[in-house]
Amino acid sequence: MTLDLDLADALSRAEGDARLAALAALAQQARDLIDAVALTDVPGDEITAVAGEIAVLSERLRATMRDRPRSFQLTEDQNTLIDPGNAVGGVANPHALPLVVEVTPERTVRADVQFRPVHAGPPGFVHGGVTSMVLDQLLGEAVAAGHFPAMTGTLTIRYRRPVPYGEPLVGTAEYTHSEGRKSWVEGRIALPDGTPLVEATGLFITPSAWVGLTIADVEEATAPAAGQ
Numbered sequence: 001m002t003l004d005l006d007l008a009d010a011l012s013r014a015e016g017d018a019r020l021a022a023l024a025a026l027a028q029q030a031r032d033l034i035d036a037v038a039l040t041d042v043p044g045d046e047i048t049a050v051a052g053e054i055a056v057l058s059e060r061l062r063a064t065m066r067d068r069p070r071s072f073q074l075t076e077d078q079n080t081l082i083d084p085g086n087a088v089g090g091v092a093n094p095h096a097l098p099l100v101v102e103v104t105p106e107r108t109v110r111a112d113v114q115f116r117p118v119h120a121g122p123p124g125f126v127h128g129g130v131t132s133m134v135l136d137q138l139l140g141e142a143v144a145a146g147h148f149p150a151m152t153g154t155l156t157i158r159y160r161r162p163v164p165y166g167e168p169l170v171g172t173a174e175y176t177h178s179e180g181r182k183s184w185v186e187g188r189i190a191l192p193d194g195t196p197l198v199e200a201t202g203l204f205i206t207p208s209a210w211v212g213l214t215i216a217d218v219e220e221a222t223a224p225a226a227g228q
């Protein structure tokens with residue numbers, strides 16, 4: 001099985017666990033900052049002073065930059081494929097919630113989800129684009145867990161009830177079936193008692209170059225050669 005060149009490149013530049021932990025801590029500080037910016041009510045001169053300090057910190061981080069965002073990489077023990085730069089789930093991406101997605105023994109996926117005021121849409125509730133973004137990710141992971149990795153072709157969302165922020169919710173998704181390179185998946189964001197708030201169905205398409213590619217193939221292709 002040949003690997004997509006971008007993926008092979010990203011894996012070859014994988015970061016060690018300690019550096020990844022530092023990046024995750026930085027990303028969490030950035031999320032805390034975003035939340036504070038969204039809700040702050042400090043006086044105007046304090047806002048201006050803080051903006052100046054943030055500009056200095058951004059400049060320090062820009063001292064050495066990548067030419068593209070982080071992508072898939074294997075953990076140092078080579079056992080787990082993670083996506084630290086993912087916009088929805090990536091621990092090293094401050095844009096991500098983040099989302100810790102577990103694969104169940106039945107090859108479905110599950111994640112605890114808690115939205116924040118920064119995700120606001122209609123007054124007091126979460127933006128529908130944000131919940132659909134989370135469902136796109138969960139459905140994508142469910143396809144990968146139950147079948148082959150695939151890209152979203154069509155995503156259909158049914159908003160059943162407004163979604164609160166600041167409350168523990170549960171996201172789940174499961175692969176249902178495939179026809180050739182097309183795979184169907186379903187998912188939902190629900191209250192802890194199972195009451196669905198947002199439901200999604202997706203038709204995901206495995207690009208020809210990815211057919212048959214699984215996480216095991218990625219691990220095999222990136223494992224050190226014997227004797228190394």
Ligand SMILES: CCCCC/C=C\C/C=C\C/C=C\C/C=C\CCCC(=O)SCCNC(=O)CCNC(=O)[C@H](O)C(C)(C)COP(=O)(O)OP(=O)(O)OC[C@H]1O[C@@H](n2cnc3c(N)ncnc32)[C@H](O)[C@@H]1OP(=O)(O)O
Binds near residue numbers: 081140205208
């Ligand atoms: C680099 C390797 C990576 C491998 C990684 C390994 C492991 C990864 C592990 C885990 C991954 C975990 C999670 C994934 C993470 C997140 C999920 C994020 C999901 C996204 O956020 S992803 C971004 C949004 N997504 C796009 O950016 C897609 C842009 N688009 C395209 O890249 C192409 O458009 C594509 C590939 C979709 C199809 O291209 P194509 O050339 O393969 O398709 P083709 O024309 O051959 O059609 C074949 C049959 O599909 C039907 N068909 C085609 N398109 C359709 C559509 N849109 N809706 C319904 N049906 C459609 C045709 O009607 C025909 O049907 P029929 O056979 O019946 O005639």
